[in-house]
Amino acid sequence: MTNAPEDFDLEAELAETAGWDSEVDPEERRDERTDQTTGSMDLAERHALRRVVGLSTELEDISEVEYRQLRLERVVLVGVWTEGTVEDAENSMAELAALAETAGSQVLENVYQRRDKPDPATYIGRGKVEGVREIVRATGADTVIMDGELAPSQLRNLEDKLKVKVVDRTALILDIFAQHAKSKEGQAQVELAQLSYMKQRLRGWGSSLSRQAGGIGGRGPGETKIETDRRRINDKVAKLRRELAHMKTTRQTKRNERRRNSIPSVAIAGYTNAGKSSLLNRLTDAGVLVEDSLFATLDPTTRRTTTSDGRIYTMSDTVGFVRHLPHDLIEAFRSTLEEVAEADLVVHVVDGSHPDPEGQLSAVRAVFADIDASSVKELVVINKADLADPITLSRLRQREPHSVVCSAKTGEGIEDVLAAIEGDLPRPDVDVRLLLPYSRGDLVSRIHDHGEVLTIDHTGDGTLIRARVSEAFAGELELYTLTGTPEA
Ligand SMILES: Nc1nc2c(ncn2[C@@H]2O[C@H](COP(=O)(O)OP(=O)(O)OP(=O)(O)O)[C@@H](O)[C@H]2O)c(=O)[nH]1
Ligand SMILES: [Mg+2]
Numbered sequence: 105m106t107n108a109p110e111d112f113d114l115e116a117e118l119a120e121t122a123g124w125d126s127e128v129d130p131e132e133r134r135d136e137r138t139d140q141t142t143g144s145m146d147l148a149e150r151h152a153l154r155r156v157v158g159l160s161t162e163l164e165d166i167s168e169v170e171y172r173q174l175r176l177e178r179v180v181l182v183g184v185w186t187e188g189t190v191e192d193a194e195n196s197m198a199e200l201a202a203l204a205e206t207a208g209s210q211v212l213e214n215v216y217q218r219r220d221k222p223d224p225a226t227y228i229g230r231g232k233v234e235g236v237r238e239i240v241r242a243t244g245a246d247t248v249i250m251d252g253e254l255a256p257s258q259l260r261n262l263e264d265k266l267k268v269k270v271v272d273r274t275a276l277i278l279d280i281f282a283q284h285a286k287s288k289e290g291q292a293q294v295e296l297a298q299l300s301y302m303k304q305r306l307r308g309w310g311s312s313l314s315r316q317a318g319g320i321g322g323r324g325p326g327e328t329k330i331e332t333d334r335r336r337i338n339d340k341v342a343k344l345r346r347e348l349a350h351m352k353t354t355r356q357t358k359r360n361e362r363r364r365n366s367i368p369s370v371a372i373a374g375y376t377n378a379g380k381s382s383l384l385n386r387l388t389d390a391g392v393l394v395e396d397s398l399f400a401t402l403d404p405t406t407r408r409t410t411t412s413d414g415r416i417y418t419m420s421d422t423v424g425f426v427r428h429l430p431h432d433l434i435e436a437f438r439s440t441l442e443e444v445a446e447a448d449l450v451v452h453v454v455d456g457s458h459p460d461p462e463g464q465l466s467a468v469r470a471v472f473a474d475i476d477a478s479s480v481k482e483l484v485v486i487n488k489a490d491l492a493d494p495i496t497l498s499r500l501r502q503r504e505p506h507s508v509v510c511s512a513k514t515g516e517g518i519e520d521v522l523a524a525i526e527g528d529l530p531r532p533d534v535d536v537r538l539l540l541p542y543s544r545g546d547l548v549s550r551i552h553d554h555g556e557v558l559t560i561d562h563t564g565d566g567t568l569i570r571a572r573v574s575e576a577f578a579g580e581l582e583l584y585t586l587t588g589t590p591e592a
Pocket of ligand 1: 375376377378379380381382383393394395396397398399400401402423424425487488489490491510511512513514
């Protein structure tokens with residue numbers, strides 16, 4: 105157990121870092137210069153952050169193992185900015201603030217540091233840790249949230265120095281998912297992701313607990329406990345996987361049913377808060393929850409709808425994506441995300457009023473690649489046209505030739521979206537000429553629902569129809585198919 109890569113010797117590490125406070129980090133010196141020129145630590149700007157009061161976010165004990173509860177109330181956000189422009193860094197911090205607020209925390213301060221790469225021991229520069237400590241003390245924050253996925257050792261070192269709870273962006277996203285999952289399947293998926301995250305970090309939490317008990321290096325009993333915890337987590341993971349596999353079968357059955365009837369499916373996907381649920385509501389009167397919050401939707405909703413010529417297809421809303429979506433979550437949500445991979449068309453919604461819509465498009469496509477959905481036909485819907493800058497809209501239109509602009513809020517462009525979706529749906533492609541007896545009204549309505557009716561005549565012998573239908577359906581209709589040259 106102690107040989108696991110993430111396990112390192114805490115005592116040795118602490119001894120090694122004992123002198124840090126008096127050392128000046130070389131990164132740090134340059135950092136201070138950068139700060140002066142960019143004004144990135146500008147106090148006024150930091151205070152400009154919206155403050156949201158209330159709502160503690162105590163995670164329920166999601167497993168029987170001893171689990172570090174996330175109670176994020178008064179938080180300080182800390183980022184490391186390694187590449188890109190100042191604007192990119194600020195967008196990233198603004199997104200972290202939105203995530204923190206969605207989780208129910210009050211953001212007190214927001215600081216980031218320019219570095220070539222995160223410090224292996226403390227993520228931010230060693231000298232900067234003291235600065236953050238000052239901020240924590242001055243604001244009375246109880247938690248520091250780091251903008252990234254940190255190694256357990258980094259979290260532990262930071263907690264040791266900052267004397268408050270330190271969580272990373274991944275834990276924060278998992279926490280939001282845990283709060284928002286409603287369906288049984290969604291809850292099981294989040295729990296699975298949380299367990300995988302925890303499992304890799306048991307040692308980290310463990311040392312904090314043992315510190316409370318007074319023995320920093322107190323391995324003996326602690327180790328045994330971690331062993332048991334790990335085993336219990338493994339058992340729980342196995343149980344959840346079995347349950348999820350069962351739920352997947354149920355969904356697969358429904359999907360097969362749709363496929364048998366050749367009902368085309370459209371998946372609405374995109375960055376979180378882009379307006380996916382609003383668009384589904386606009387297009388189908390779905391009545392799905394819309395909220396100005398990140399990851400408002402976790403459980404996919406599917407609605408049946410029809411094209412202007414009456415063919416049935418389905419449209420589903422899906423969980424939103426975000427930059428660096430935690431890998432544990434993608435894994436856990438894989439079966440839900442398969443809906444996107446198996447759709448006939450992906451409607452990729454992007455928020456045209458966001459400061460970096462291109463960044464959102466590529467973050468979403470990175471997830472598409474991860475879930476093998478890159479080959480599905482994609483229609484880009486540039487939403488929030490009512491708020492967006494026209495220059496941004498035309499830039500996006502140019503970059504994404506297969507796109508439409510709309511506002512799910514005002515309804516502007518919605519007709520164009522519908523037309524574009526219809527144009528992209530697979531079309532039934534077998535021409536048939538049928539004479540159906542009047543007793544088979546059911547078949548006539550199925551042809552209306554799933555095929556394209558070209559002509560229809562009610563004759564003395566029955567309903568005479570020329571239509572285009574799918575190959576499978578054409579097979580079913582064989583008995584009534586007329587051969588020979590159609591009469592005029
Ligand atoms: N101004 C404006 N606001 C919009 C538009 N579309 C959606 N919104 C708002 O954007 C916010 C997010 O909308 P949702 O439809 O919940 O977004 P989503 O993509 O489903 O978000 P998640 O489920 O959280 O990933 C809500 O406050 C909506 O009212 C639009 O066209 N214009
Ligand atoms: Mg939604």
